[in-house]
Amino acid sequence: MSDQDKVLEIFEKSNALLKGHFLLSSGLHSDVYFEKFQVLQYPGHVETLCQMLAKRFEKDDIDLVVGPTTGGIIISYEVGKNLGTRAIFAETEDKDRVFKRGFKLSPGERTLVVDDVMTTGGSLKEVVDLVEKHKGEIVGIGLILDRSGGKTGFDYRFEALASVTAKTFDPSDCPLCKQNLPLIKPGSRKL
Numbered sequence: 387m388s389d390q391d392k393v394l395e396i397f398e399k400s401n402a403l404l405k406g407h408f409l410l411s412s413g414l415h416s417d418v419y420f421e422k423f424q425v426l427q428y429p430g431h432v433e434t435l436c437q438m439l440a441k442r443f444e445k446d447d448i449d450l451v452v453g454p455t456t457g458g459i460i461i462s463y464e465v466g467k468n469l470g471t472r473a474i475f476a477e478t479e480d481k482d483r484v485f486k487r488g489f490k491l492s493p494g495e496r497t498l499v500v501d502d503v504m505t506t507g508g509s510l511k512e513v514v515d516l517v518e519k520h521k522g523e524i525v526g527i528g529l530i531l532d533r534s535g536g537k538t539g540f541d542y543r544f545e546a547l548a549s550v551t552a553k554t555f556d557p558s559d560c561p562l563c564k565q566n567l568p569l570i571k572p573g574s575r576k577l
Contacts, residue, residue: 389438393531393548396431400424407562409571412506414554415562419572420531422457422502432464435547439500439528440468442545446525449496452476452517454483454509457502465500465528476513483512485520493521500528504546505554507538514540 387395397403402424408416425431439461451473453462459475466473474489485491499513510527517524526543535551555561563569 390548392438393435394550396425396435397531400428400431404572407560407567407569409569410505410554412508412554413557414505415557415560415569416505416552416554417562418552419570420503420533420552421572422530426457426460426502432460435530436461436464437468438547439530439545440465442547443498443526443528444469446498447496448498448525450474450491450522451498451500452491452513453500454478454513458500458509458513461500461502461530465498469498476516478512483516485516491517491520491522495522496525497522498525498528499542502529503531503533504529504538505533505552507534507540510540514542 397420402421404419404421405417408419410416448469448471451462451466451469451471453459453475455475455477462473462475474485476483477486497517499510499517501510504510514524524542526545527540529546532546532549533552536549557563
């Protein structure tokens with residue numbers, strides 16, 4: 387079974403694939419939502435997915451794994467554990483990503499940026515910018531599920547275990563809004 391098939395099977399088994407009218411953290415609307423925390427509540431699923439992700443970077447001499455809050459904390463920790471390295475996370479403060487809690491990144495430190503599910507890449511871009519600001523050497527970006535179908539580009543090696551193309555709509559032209567379907571705001575990130 388391919389990584390893609392395994393990831394999608396885990397999301398389906400966890401009831402993490404939702405259909406309806408959703409407001410994404412990007413501000414866009416979608417008819418499908420991947421509720422990652424339905425997957426992340428199962429340590430066995432997290433372990434399986436992060437082992438798969440770590441395997442993609444096991445020969446890259448990673449010093450540090452970093453992810454954004456909230457789901458990225460779990461992913462960075464588990465990938466770091468599998469790579470035998472340190473793992474930290476970047477939090478939001480005044481609309482910027484920052485390292486808190488005494489976390490440090492040294493110049494030249496070989497860094498893997500990870501996250502769970504990506505739609506526009508906003509959270510990952512914020513973490514990449516933070517790592518660059520601290521002069522870390524970004525070795526790659528690892529992701530469990532890419533909702534953009536590969537449309538979001540980065541200047542670094544990018545590895546997604548699974549990639550799907552989920553329809554997204556600008557709120558001003560959303561067919562679901564035009565049908566007066568109730569808008570659901572899942573997740574925890576403030577818009």
